[in-house]
Amino acid sequence: MGFNHGIEFVEGNVGPKPIRTVRGSVIFVCGTAAKGPVNVPTAITSLSEFVSTFGKGAGTLYQAAKDIYKQAGALIVVMNVLDPATHKAAVASKAYTFDTISEKLTLDDAYGSNIVVKNTGDTVTYVVDTDYTVDTDTGVITRVTTGSIASGESVNVSQDIPDPTAVVDNDVIGTVDGSGNYTGIKGALGAASIVGFTPKIIIAPSYSASLTGTAPAFTGAAVAAELVSAAASLEGFAILDGPNTTDADSLGWRALFGESQAYLVDPWIDVLDDNNAIVNVPPSAMVAGAVVKNDDARGWHTSPSGTILNGVMGLGRPISDARALALNENEISTIIRDQGYRLHGNRTASADPTWAFLPHVRLRDILKASLRESHKWAVDKNATKTYFDDVVDGVNNYIASLVARTILSGGVCWADPAKNTASEMDAGRVYFSIKYGRYGVAEDITFDIGIDNAFTEAAIFG
Numbered sequence: 001m002g003f004n005h006g007i008e009f010v011e012g013n014v015g016p017k018p019i020r021t022v023r024g025s026v027i028f029v030c031g032t033a034a035k036g037p038v039n040v041p042t043a044i045t046s047l048s049e050f051v052s053t054f055g056k057g058a059g060t061l062y063q064a065a066k067d068i069y070k071q072a073g074a075l076i077v078v079m080n081v082l083d084p085a086t087h088k089a090a091v092a093s094k095a096y097t098f099d100t101i102s103e104k105l106t107l108d109d110a111y112g113s114n115i116v117v118k119n120t121g122d123t124v125t126y127v128v129d130t131d132y133t134v135d136t137d138t139g140v141i142t143r144v145t146t147g148s149i150a151s152g153e154s155v156n157v158s159q160d161i162p163d164p165t166a167v168v169d170n171d172v173i174g175t176v177d178g179s180g181n182y183t184g185i186k187g188a189l190g191a192a193s194i195v196g197f198t199p200k201i202i203i204a205p206s207y208s209a210s211l212t213g214t215a216p217a218f219t220g221a222a223v224a225a226e227l228v229s230a231a232a233s234l235e236g237f238a239i240l241d242g243p244n245t246t247d248a249d250s251l252g253w254r255a256l257f258g259e260s261q262a263y264l265v266d267p268w269i270d271v272l273d274d275n276n277a278i279v280n281v282p283p284s285a286m287v288a289g290a291v292v293k294n295d296d297a298r299g300w301h302t303s304p305s306g307t308i309l310n311g312v313m314g315l316g317r318p319i320s321d322a323r324a325l326a327l328n329e330n331e332i333s334t335i336i337r338d339q340g341y342r343l344h345g346n347r348t349a350s351a352d353p354t355w356a357f358l359p360h361v362r363l364r365d366i367l368k369a370s371l372r373e374s375h376k377w378a379v380d381k382n383a384t385k386t387y388f389d390d391v392v393d394g395v396n397n398y399i400a401s402l403v404a405r406t407i408l409s410g411g412v413c414w415a416d417p418a419k420n421t422a423s424e425m426d427a428g429r430v431y432f433s434i435k436y437g438r439y440g441v442a443e444d445i446t447f448d449i450g451i452d453n454a455f456t457e458a459a460i461f462g
Helices: 047-054 061-071 169-173 184-195 222-233 247-254 284-297 321-329 358-374 385-404 422-426 454-461
Strands: 027-031 042-044 076-080 088-097 104-106 113-119 132-135 140-143 154-162 201-203 212-214 217-220 237-241 262-265 269-272 278-281 332-337 341-344 410-414 433-437
Touching: 027 061, 027 184, 027 284, 042 047, 047 061, 047 076, 061 076, 061 269, 061 284, 076 184, 088 104, 088 113, 169 184, 169 222, 184 222, 201 222, 201 284, 217 247, 222 237, 222 262, 237 284, 237 358, 247 321, 247 332, 262 284, 321 332, 358 385, 385 410, 385 433
Parallel strands: 027 076, 027 201, 201 237, 237 262, 262 332
Antiparallel strands: 042 076, 088 154, 104 140, 113 154, 132 140, 212 217, 269 278, 332 341, 410 433
16 A cells, blocks of 8 residues: 555445345247347337337237237347248239329238339339339338329239248247357347346247147147246246147146246137237237236236236137146146136146246246346455355345245345365355245135034024
């Protein structure tokens, strides 16, 4: 220290550090869209923002976004795997006529590419921006009045349009490309480095129901398996769409999974499309939105079972009380009609009964992620007594805050001397032990009712 004559301050950075709970409600949704970034995780916060970025039209993502935002405001990370340069269908030349007042015509299909406009004799090819302009989002072609197309003229138009049916399971599963970028579901693994948030709820509506083998003896579900793998890596969970056929098929599908990160839902749901027609769609997006709604209302540590699903008009097959019980007994969540359509089911596909309940799995994983994120400051510091005290006190303060909010029933963190030996610490390894208590989920409620006519005698004779 240099010469000083007077007073100076040295600011110390000691004492327990606050711990923040990570966001547990960020949804990653993988699928197909009519336009927008391809295989780039993109943060979306509203349906209007989704439409502006990815459009409407064919594909799974627009319906998924609608179903999510019918339930709750949510931060979703969208991964569109439809590449219009590859996944496309050619639309043969068709005659259209420009309106003489608006100078416009509307194609049958929006979001087209490689649009070619010719005269009806196919002898003249008109030039875009010189003879006409195109709004691909709406499929509207406008005549340029100074161009070669006459007012009210009929023209032949051909184009390529996005074709979601050309997308295969491997496109959705994804890979690591030659530049090191993740594609498909694997994009969830690198999403935080791009959008700044780690997804915790992982879905691929419709594609997660893709199965191999003959029903009900299914032999594989590659897309669903990738979703579960990504969820495990991110300390989240995957919502999987069922086969939407029979109970026997549902049970055959259930037998493929044993992970605590798998939350299975069957059957599919009926909703209204943009033309007010009823369509049957996979439930995973709506269930993801319902999880966010429950997180906002009651907390991420509680079960979403019983949450009303907004916008459901019916189910892919009738679900009676007995059928719902049979599905739940086999760790398949379903949807029941009871003063509205509700999510019904608490359990994951875990082979370990310790992690049978979804809120217990989320509690475990969000605690782990929160502790990891909040202790980056602790890496590479000298393992002094003050260091150990700061970490232990910080974790115990965090546990106390969770206990006060009834997220935990209790808990404690300590540094075990038996583990933190001189040789271990000298090798750069330190250990902290944590135990916590969790509340049970009241899935099975019993009232023990009996008759005691002593109450009658007391009422009459005192």
